[in-house]
Amino acid sequence: MHDVSAAHHAPPTSFIRKHVFSLDHKVIGKQYYALALAAVLIGMVLSWIMRLHLGWGSYAIPGLHLLSQNGAPGNVMTPEFYLQLMTMHATIMVFFVLTTAPFAAFGNYFLPIQVGAEDMPFPHFNMMSFWVTFVAFLVLVSSFFVGDGPTLGGWTQYAPLSAVGAVAGPGQGLGVVLWAASIGIFCIGQLLGSLNFITTTLDMRTRGMSLWRLPLSAWAWFITSVMGLTAFAVLMPACILLILDHLAGTSFFIPGNLVINDQLQPHSGGSTLLWQHLFWFFGHPEVYIAIVPGMGIVSHVLIANMRKPMLSHRALIYSMGALAVLSYMVYGHHMFLSGMNPVSSLAFSFPTLIITIPSTVIVLIWLGSLYGAKLRINSASLFGLGFVSMFISGGVSGFFLAQPSVDIMLHATYFVVGHFHMVMGVAAMFGIFAGTYFWFPKMVGRMMNETLGKIHFWLSFVGTYAIFMPFHYLGLAGNVRRYQAFVTDSMKPLIPVHQFITVAALITGAAQLIFLFNLVHSRFWGEPASDNPWQATSLEWSTPTTPPPHNNFGDTLPTVYHDPYQYGVESSVGDYVMQASPEKVKTINEEA
Amino acid sequence: MGRFVAVTIIVIAIVSAIPILRHTWWMAPDISTHGQPIDDQMSETMAEAGISFLASQIILALFIWRFSNPKPGEKVKNFPGGAKAMVWAAFLLVGTEVLALGIFGVKAWANVYFTPPAANAVPVQVQAGQFAFYFRYPGPDGTFGAIHPEMLSEANQNFYGIDTDHDADAKDDIVTAEMAIPVNREIHLLMHSKDVGHSFFVPELRVQQDFVPGLDLSLHFTATKIGRYEIVCTQLCGLGHYNMKAYLSVLSQEDYDNWLKKEAALQ
Numbered sequence: 001m002h003d004v005s006a007a008h009h010a011p012p013t014s015f016i017r018k019h020v021f022s023l024d025h026k027v028i029g030k031q032y033y034a035l036a037l038a039a040v041l042i043g044m045v046l047s048w049i050m051r052l053h054l055g056w057g058s059y060a061i062p063g064l065h066l067l068s069q070n071g072a073p074g075n076v077m078t079p080e081f082y083l084q085l086m087t088m089h090a091t092i093m094v095f096f097v098l099t100t101a102p103f104a105a106f107g108n109y110f111l112p113i114q115v116g117a118e119d120m121p122f123p124h125f126n127m128m129s130f131w132v133t134f135v136a137f138l139v140l141v142s143s144f145f146v147g148d149g150p151t152l153g154g155w156t157q158y159a160p161l162s163a164v165g166a167v168a169g170p171g172q173g174l175g176v177v178l179w180a181a182s183i184g185i186f187c188i189g190q191l192l193g194s195l196n197f198i199t200t201t202l203d204m205r206t207r208g209m210s211l212w213r214l215p216l217s218a219w220a221w222f223i224t225s226v227m228g229l230t231a232f233a234v235l236m237p238a239c240i241l242l243i244l245d246h247l248a249g250t251s252f253f254i255p256g257n258l259v260i261n262d263q264l265q266p267h268s269g270g271s272t273l274l275w276q277h278l279f280w281f282f283g284h285p286e287v288y289i290a291i292v293p294g295m296g297i298v299s300h301v302l303i304a305n306m307r308k309p310m311l312s313h314r315a316l317i318y319s320m321g322a323l324a325v326l327s328y329m330v331y332g333h334h335m336f337l338s339g340m341n342p343v344s345s346l347a348f349s350f351p352t353l354i355i356t357i358p359s360t361v362i363v364l365i366w367l368g369s370l371y372g373a374k375l376r377i378n379s380a381s382l383f384g385l386g387f388v389s390m391f392i393s394g395g396v397s398g399f400f401l402a403q404p405s406v407d408i409m410l411h412a413t414y415f416v417v418g419h420f421h422m423v424m425g426v427a428a429m430f431g432i433f434a435g436t437y438f439w440f441p442k443m444v445g446r447m448m449n450e451t452l453g454k455i456h457f458w459l460s461f462v463g464t465y466a467i468f469m470p471f472h473y474l475g476l477a478g479n480v481r482r483y484q485a486f487v488t489d490s491m492k493p494l495i496p497v498h499q500f501i502t503v504a505a506l507i508t509g510a511a512q513l514i515f516l517f518n519l520v521h522s523r524f525w526g527e528p529a530s531d532n533p534w535q536a537t538s539l540e541w542s543t544p545t546t547p548p549p550h551n552n553f554g555d556t557l558p559t560v561y562h563d564p565y566q567y568g569v570e571s572s573v574g575d576y577v578m579q580a581s582p583e584k585v586k587t588i589n590e591e592a
Numbered sequence: 593m594g595r596f597v598a599v600t601i602i603v604i605a606i607v608s609a610i611p612i613l614r615h616t617w618w619m620a621p622d623i624s625t626h627g628q629p630i631d632d633q634m635s636e637t638m639a640e641a642g643i644s645f646l647a648s649q650i651i652l653a654l655f656i657w658r659f660s661n662p663k664p665g666e667k668v669k670n671f672p673g674g675a676k677a678m679v680w681a682a683f684l685l686v687g688t689e690v691l692a693l694g695i696f697g698v699k700a701w702a703n704v705y706f707t708p709p710a711a712n713a714v715p716v717q718v719q720a721g722q723f724a725f726y727f728r729y730p731g732p733d734g735t736f737g738a739i740h741p742e743m744l745s746e747a748n749q750n751f752y753g754i755d756t757d758h759d760a761d762a763k764d765d766i767v768t769a770e771m772a773i774p775v776n777r778e779i780h781l782l783m784h785s786k787d788v789g790h791s792f793f794v795p796e797l798r799v800q801q802d803f804v805p806g807l808d809l810s811l812h813f814t815a816t817k818i819g820r821y822e823i824v825c826t827q828l829c830g831l832g833h834y835n836m837k838a839y840l841s842v843l844s845q846e847d848y849d850n851w852l853k854k855e856a857a858l859q
Binding site for chain 2: 078079080083152153154158159160161164168169170172255256257258259260261262264270271272273306307308311312315337338339342345346349350353354356357358360361363364365367368369370371372373374375376377382385388389392393396397399400402403404405406408409411412413454458461462465469473474476477478480481482483484485486487488489490494497567568575588
């Protein structure tokens, strides 16, 4: 089950090997977190600029020309610049924040510790996965500064707009090539990471750590890594084909007889729907790659703060597994109106409706487990509860979008934007926050400020509802997404709603600066943390020092005696028993 | 603090539901013959989603209220039904509910997509291009002239690339920037994109369909109310996407005939 020699490497001594090109999964996890933090700040600023423009389009935004001379003459945004910002916002958020933070950052740091290993089995791959991801990020951001700026094609990069080159608009030449190169490189990083996660889970578990004894967070990362391995393996070749259409004169995604700007295009034989199938075969599992780690993290955080295990550990694991399997069968719901065979739309509709069942099991287990708890309210548990609320709100709007007939009215409207921002955007962000407030003491050895954490929660929770609930109303009223201005008769009356959303977004965004301050301030001046500040049970709280030493557990790896969540018991230390403690007590869940 | 969280969740849930219940922002009224089942489907889904939303948020809030303030000496306990109750509830309540929705919804979808257009449906072609729609009517011969992509030119105002000099079918084709259709007659819409992906969305008609470059699609529908409506593009097509729109005039048969004559004279 475990082979300690596989990952064994001596602690590094030089600064570069310790902090830059480190093989230590904990350093790599923190590097991923830092990258996600930088990315989320950029992504959030881009959304502020977009929101200001949508609320008050004709006003100049001071300093905007610094971001793009051509895109903002006189600091007023051009239509193409809006789309470029939108594309970059989405790409940065989906890939470099929602995939990177909950999965790669926390997973790297805590998966090996939670399974009781001293590192991942392939530390060099692990180091490479981060640096490859970092390069991908630089390539993406570089598109702001070359040619006519980043691509304007949206994060979905539908062909042939994305494939025909500069003739289709600003950023559609070099901008798309850089986008596809960045995402292709990103896929390599994720594939390497996924291999490490899978192998860590299957081969690196310590004595006594059966699969069922893994914490829910570890299960979530494991399930996510299996999805990552299959999804990114499809996206990467799709990106390569897209680049070939640009650079090698191929026509994978370009049919014949296209006339753009009065020029007949020298392509023939390609399929635009092929891109959509390849993209969404990745794209829908990606939604679960973003949210399943959050489910695991939030379950883990809530259990420690409810002081009791979930009603059923296994029902949650099976449900997350079902989400992963079904995620490949539902992707066509993004394409109901794409022009694919309308029978396929129905065929994709039913798995989409069925995926409601495992999602509901997960939500009901969370709700049912709250019953009878001794719930501690702190920053981590507040964000955990906020995640549950947000996941419910974002989930029920899925009932609509799963049905092709209803989709006729809601497709490509703000309803969809509201849906995915709540269910995979904000919910996943809340998962990241819950994880941060919970694990920060272990990662840096200091506590975060609880008062600031709670203020951060209140502003974020109320703020995100104020932003994203109205998106649904806009969608019902027929407000089309990806518009830089609302010039049609039906959409003009909706502009005040957009202004309300903009104000809410700016306030909620500003609230994130409280988090940033808390993070930085606590890193240096926070109260020193004990080894187990939350009286929690899993192995990360059994490390000999805080933060854990280079090899995580000192000279000997721990032995595991229990399932991960023995709370609500009577033991010699209180109402819990650590996984690594041999003490036997009576538990409240017979299954455990 | 826990009670404050609970109250906030309940307030948010109720405030969120009010505009939905009051239809403050809602779909434009339906003017199609196939739209009613779509609207019914929307209402039923709204009822089910709304109940699920309110019920779950309220249960979440109540449990937070109660269990963040345990009584002194109280021990943790499990929900009486255990996990099995939850799994059954998910399968029976939500599973059957959404599957039933899906099954009933098939009819609304089939109305639009699984029926052939009537033999006497009025053929209208719509061509989408960056960033305008153009419409084509076949003229008295009832046949569209062939499209010659190499002749297509905005600069020469040959928006469809038709060869009026040599192609007899094309000679009487009528190309317009606005769409007009007769009321209460079925329209057979032939969809063609000349460049990239676009979409044809008329909310009042309960019609939305992507254009697929390289693959011509068709739709059919009947408008029941005279009026002027907007056609908007919903598939990101480039920098002018937001401004890609056209008007659809639903006219009486007489007005439609006159309009067509007037447009034919302008060709």
